[in-house]
Amino acid sequence: MTRETLRTLTALRHTVRSIALGHRLPADDRARLVLSLSEVAAAALGRGRPVTLLSGRETGEDGAHLLTLALRLPHQSTGAQIATDRLPLRARTQPDGTVVWNLPLPAPGSYGQGPSFTGGLPASRPSATPAAAAQHGETDVALLEEELRAALARADALADEHQRLKHELAETNSGVLALYVQLEERDEQLRTAHGRTLRALEDALRPRPLHVQGLELAVHYAPASDDAPTGGDLYDWFTLPDGTVHITVVDAIGHGITSTRTALTVTHAVRTLALEGHPLESIVARTDTILAPFDQNVMATLLLARLDPVEGKLSLANGSHPPALLAHGDGSATYLEVRGRGIGFPLPGSDRVLTTTMEPDDVLLLYTDGLTESRRDPIAGEARLKEALCRHRARPTELIPGLLAEDLLSDVLHQDDTLALVMRRTAN
Structure with missing residues (x-):
C-alpha cells in the first residue's frame, strides 16, 4: 500500500x-x-x-x-x-x-x-512554486464543482422522487378516503337494515294491544345496546275467560337473542298454565317444573299480576323480581312486596299471593331492574322511581313509562335492558 x-x-x-x-x-x-x-x-x-x-x-x-x-x-x-x-x-x-x-x-x-x-x-504533493500552487487550487476548485454538481443532481433526484411519492400518497389517500366513505355508507345501510329487522322482530315478540274497559295500559322498552334491540326483558298480557286481566313481566338472565328466547319460553309457559286455570300462587313453581327437563340453564325472574277491572281486585305473585309499585290518587305510592324465587333458582315459586285493591285512577307500575339499578344502587333507585311515579302519575297513561325511563336513566352507570309497564284503572 x-x-x-x-x-x-x-x-x-x-x-x-x-x-x-x-x-x-x-x-x-x-x-x-x-x-x-x-x-x-x-x-x-x-x-x-x-x-x-x-x-x-x-x-x-x-x-x-x-x-x-x-x-x-x-x-x-x-x-x-x-x-x-x-x-x-x-x-x-x-x-x-x-x-x-x-x-x-x-x-x-x-x-x-x-x-x-x-x-x-x-x-x-503540492509544489512550492506559485504557478504549481495555483494549478492545484484550480484543479481542486474544478473537482469541488464536479462534486457539488453530483450532490445537487442527487438532491434534485431525491426531490423529484419525494414529489412523486407525495403525489402517489395523495392519490392513495384520496382512494382510501373514497373507499372509507363507501364502506361507511355501506355500513350505515347494513346497520339500518339490521335495525329494521330487529325492530320488526321486537314488534313481533310484543303481545297485541289489549283493550279492556276500565283499564289503560302503556309500555316502554329499551335494550341494553342499540346493536341488539331485543333482550331478556319481556311482557305478556291477556284476558282470562272470567274477564280478569293477566300480566306477566319476565327478566331472563343475560342479553341478546339467547335471553329473548328464554323470556319467550317463560311467558309462553305462564300463559299456558294461566289459561288452563292453574291458581296464581302455583304458576311460578309449575313453570320451573315444566321447563327444567328441556333446558337446565333457563334462569329468569318474573312478576305475575291479575286485576279484575270491574272490582279493582289486584293479585300479585313473585319469583325473585323487583316489587310492583302502586301510586294512589292522593299522591302517595306503595311498593307491593311479595317474596319468591324465580325460574332456575333453588326452590322456585312465590311464597304467597298478595291481594289488594286498585281504586279508580290508581296507577300500577311493573318494571325490570334495569330501571332502578342504572346507578348500581337499587335502594336509591327504588326511592327515585317512587318519587318519579308520584310526580308523573297525573300525566296521560301513554306518557308515563317513557317519562319514568327518562328520569331514571339520565345517568347510566350500569347498562341493562329496561322495561316499564303502567296500568291505570279508570272509572267504569
Missing part, C-alpha cells in the same frame, strides 16, 4: 481527491470520502500533528476490487473508538485506532455515465 504523511487539511483533501480520481470513483463517493477523512483527521491536524494515509487496491472475498484507505492518527490509544457510523462515508476502526474505508471500485467503462472531471490532476 502507498503511505503518505500529511500535515494540513488542504494536503489531505488534495491527496484523497487525487487517489479517488485516479481510481475513477464517482463524484459523490469522492466527495463523501474527502469529507469523512477530513472529519476524522481535523482535530489532529488542527493541533499541528501529522497523520498517515495508506491507500491501495484489494480484492474482496467475492472477487470484487476494492479501494482501501487507512488513516492513522498520532498517539491513538489502542481500542479507542471513533464515531465512524456518523461519517458521510462509514468506516471501521481497527484495534490500533486506524480508521479504514473500503470502497468498491466501478466496473470498467461504468464511470463517465454521470458528470466527471477530465482535466487531469497534478501530482498529489
Whole structure:
C-alpha cells in the first residue's frame, strides 16, 4: 500500500481527491470520502500533528476490487473508538485506532455515465512554486464543482422522487378516503337494515294491544345496546275467560337473542298454565317444573299480576323480581312486596299471593331492574322511581313509562335492558 504523511487539511483533501480520481470513483463517493477523512483527521491536524494515509487496491472475498484507505492518527490509544457510523462515508476502526474505508471500485467503462472531471490532476504533493500552487487550487476548485454538481443532481433526484411519492400518497389517500366513505355508507345501510329487522322482530315478540274497559295500559322498552334491540326483558298480557286481566313481566338472565328466547319460553309457559286455570300462587313453581327437563340453564325472574277491572281486585305473585309499585290518587305510592324465587333458582315459586285493591285512577307500575339499578344502587333507585311515579302519575297513561325511563336513566352507570309497564284503572 502507498503511505503518505500529511500535515494540513488542504494536503489531505488534495491527496484523497487525487487517489479517488485516479481510481475513477464517482463524484459523490469522492466527495463523501474527502469529507469523512477530513472529519476524522481535523482535530489532529488542527493541533499541528501529522497523520498517515495508506491507500491501495484489494480484492474482496467475492472477487470484487476494492479501494482501501487507512488513516492513522498520532498517539491513538489502542481500542479507542471513533464515531465512524456518523461519517458521510462509514468506516471501521481497527484495534490500533486506524480508521479504514473500503470502497468498491466501478466496473470498467461504468464511470463517465454521470458528470466527471477530465482535466487531469497534478501530482498529489503540492509544489512550492506559485504557478504549481495555483494549478492545484484550480484543479481542486474544478473537482469541488464536479462534486457539488453530483450532490445537487442527487438532491434534485431525491426531490423529484419525494414529489412523486407525495403525489402517489395523495392519490392513495384520496382512494382510501373514497373507499372509507363507501364502506361507511355501506355500513350505515347494513346497520339500518339490521335495525329494521330487529325492530320488526321486537314488534313481533310484543303481545297485541289489549283493550279492556276500565283499564289503560302503556309500555316502554329499551335494550341494553342499540346493536341488539331485543333482550331478556319481556311482557305478556291477556284476558282470562272470567274477564280478569293477566300480566306477566319476565327478566331472563343475560342479553341478546339467547335471553329473548328464554323470556319467550317463560311467558309462553305462564300463559299456558294461566289459561288452563292453574291458581296464581302455583304458576311460578309449575313453570320451573315444566321447563327444567328441556333446558337446565333457563334462569329468569318474573312478576305475575291479575286485576279484575270491574272490582279493582289486584293479585300479585313473585319469583325473585323487583316489587310492583302502586301510586294512589292522593299522591302517595306503595311498593307491593311479595317474596319468591324465580325460574332456575333453588326452590322456585312465590311464597304467597298478595291481594289488594286498585281504586279508580290508581296507577300500577311493573318494571325490570334495569330501571332502578342504572346507578348500581337499587335502594336509591327504588326511592327515585317512587318519587318519579308520584310526580308523573297525573300525566296521560301513554306518557308515563317513557317519562319514568327518562328520569331514571339520565345517568347510566350500569347498562341493562329496561322495561316499564303502567296500568291505570279508570272509572267504569
